[in-house]
Amino acid sequence: MKKKKGFLKRAAGMMMLAAMLMAAGCAQSSSTSSGSGSDKGEGSSSSVKIGFILSQTGTFAPLSEGILNGFQLYLDQHNGTLGGKKVEIKVEDDEANPQVALRKYRQLVHAQKVDLLVGPISSAVAYALRDEVEKDKKVLIDANAAGDDLSWGKKSDYVYRVSFSNWQNGSNAAKYLAEQVGKKAVILAPDYPAGKEVLRAFKAAFEAAGGKVVKEIYPKLNTNDFAPYLQEAAAEKPDLIYAFFAGSDGIRFVTQYKEFGLKGKIPLAGSLEFGDELITQPTGEAAEGIIAGINYSPYLDNELNKQFVEAYKAKYGKLPNVFSVEGYDAAAMLDKAITEAGSLRSENLIKVLKGISFDSPRGPIMIDPATNNPIQNFYISKNTLKDGAIVPEVIETVEKVTMPETSPFE
Template sequence: MQRGKLPIVKKNLNKLVLLLTALMFILTACSQKSSNSSNTTESTNTTESTAQAAGDSEPLKIGVILSFTGTFAPLSESIKNGLELYFEQNNWVIGNRKVEIKYEDDEANPQTALRKYRQLVDSEKVDILVGPISSSVINALRDPIEKDKIVLIDANAAANDVSWGKKSDYIYRVSFSNWQNGSAGAAYYAKNVGKTAFVIGPDYPAGHEVADAFIAAFEQAGGKVVKSVFPKLGTNDFATYLTEVASAKPDLVFAFATGTDGIRFVQQYKEFGLQGKIPLTGPLELGDELITGPAGDAAEGILANAIWVPAIDNDANKKFIDAYKAKYNKAPNVFSVDGYDSAQLIHQAIEKSGSKKSEDLIKVLKGITFESPRGTITIDAKTNNPIQNFYIVKNVKKDGILQEILDTVPNVTMPEQAPAK
């Protein structure tokens, strides 16, 4: 019987060997699959990491729209200088990104600005925008910016409605609003200069908004506006308006005049014999080097409400002035500061967000605070407009025309909604 069972045992052993062989083959295949899967995952992670690193180091492309021709050319050049000074101080790098700038001239023309905007956004593929100068231009750009969802750092255009009815999550102002510029000094002038005022402003949106803000604040402080006039932007001869001033005999004149218009107005104010007889007051432009320098002695004695003057005593301002003079061999002005702060705000927003994407930037821009040559600036989350000090200054003659700070209006904050008229 034992001999009879041997073939059966042998047959079972053969089956066992075959089963073990099959099992070893399956285990080996699974091991290889696991190894391959691990290698694939590692390869995928490495690819993603490399792609992420490459994305983080892509250049930051900044499109700048300013008015390099016409009345506003000096303002634009100053903003450009301030912008470039800041990036030069930071080696033209933010994080791992090289900074590249593409400039376009909008000629202070809304239609030209729209065309240049499309070039920057569609052709140049810029990541972020800086500018413009004119309120008319920013009003024209607002809707395309909102549609394209691209961040604009507003370096100067002060149109009120960009912070009110047409506020956009993609527009953040570093300069000032027309409401701030017109209203900030009104109570001081009513209390310390006179109770009746003659108002002059250029006939375009900013001119009317600054005048309206001044009139409302001046009358609220107990003053009375006897007349307001609006010369065409680019006026060469202000004789007609200055004759009206002389006839009206107000306690003071409040004049918003900017760029080359402002220089001519101040000089002609003196030529008409009004300097020293009827105090000339105005918004920040009349206390700025861009006008006081070329106007010379004619600017002496003017009172202005300014967001920046060289006399502001802080370390950031001293360093900024020294660096600007060293680079450009001339003194800075308020628009140089606007350019400098535009660059500083971009730098801080990208570092805080870790991104150059608009949707990431707008999360950190609301309420952001930074140290400017002007002092501490906070972007109000309710209006996307800066909360800042205004300084009541007097132009005095000391080795040229300098500004003496008479008073400070602290933390001037734009109302969340347009005041009722």
């Protein structure tokens, strides 16, 4: 009987000890969870949780891969920290669908409690997210989506673009093309917001420089056969064809331009995507001769770019593209902003992000506080075949391309 009583006492003691340990464990878990969330402005949090909303499937998947690769490379070079805080990454696929993106956004912000957001690829998705981040007061670093209105009518104190705007992408090479290539152009782009905005900017700048756009053609996104559209463009007998296509659409368009017999007959020019590794590598000789207005190339001659390219090749076994540098620059900008703000609180980060400047592999960058858009150099380049690879040779530098403070199209 005494043995039984002793056993019961020991069992009760063990149960009490287990309960105490469980309570201590819960308290520690709660403290850790709180530390990874937004701090109170004192900079006390030792970690930062970043949510990525990117299009990881479909046409834009290669773009998303580049952004994540560039961001991760920067973390590798900085001991996995931004602003001295350990980084935890959560990635969601928006499928380039605004409604899907909103669901994924709510998972990241309300369920996973991320501190900051990076992405998206699609301008349509960016427009859908804009009101949500405004309502929740969450800082979004726009790593690619180039929708013009994010800097004009839909500008938000919580959205800061590190890539480029459609206005910058479409307008930068127009003057050179009108003066050096020809006055009569047919222009093509996919039938979605980014395509229409790039062509709108090109047309305005091209015609201001004395050129004339005689036809605009808008194939559907994810078009497989461009032959009918190329035939329609060629029928106008233009001096040049200017196009904007990204990802797999761009690869198909450039390849079919050559197959349709237009390469060497009608000069092809385009937005920065046409001078980028993501399109020039898989299309090879078909991309030769294209004139593009680029903001980045692994062949740009500056020391930071040389270091970036070397590190990227060592990690991923290939050259970086413009989307790789967008991810790298998103991390660099966050690193500087968190360091200077000493906090993860949106109110403090906003004060730093307005007008922030840093050096990039593509050249000097400054976020214009009037538009929350980067002021940056663009480079007029011509794709040249060298040692079996396409190299975009820089013909001319357009310095400090700055987006207008308000829309010139209203």
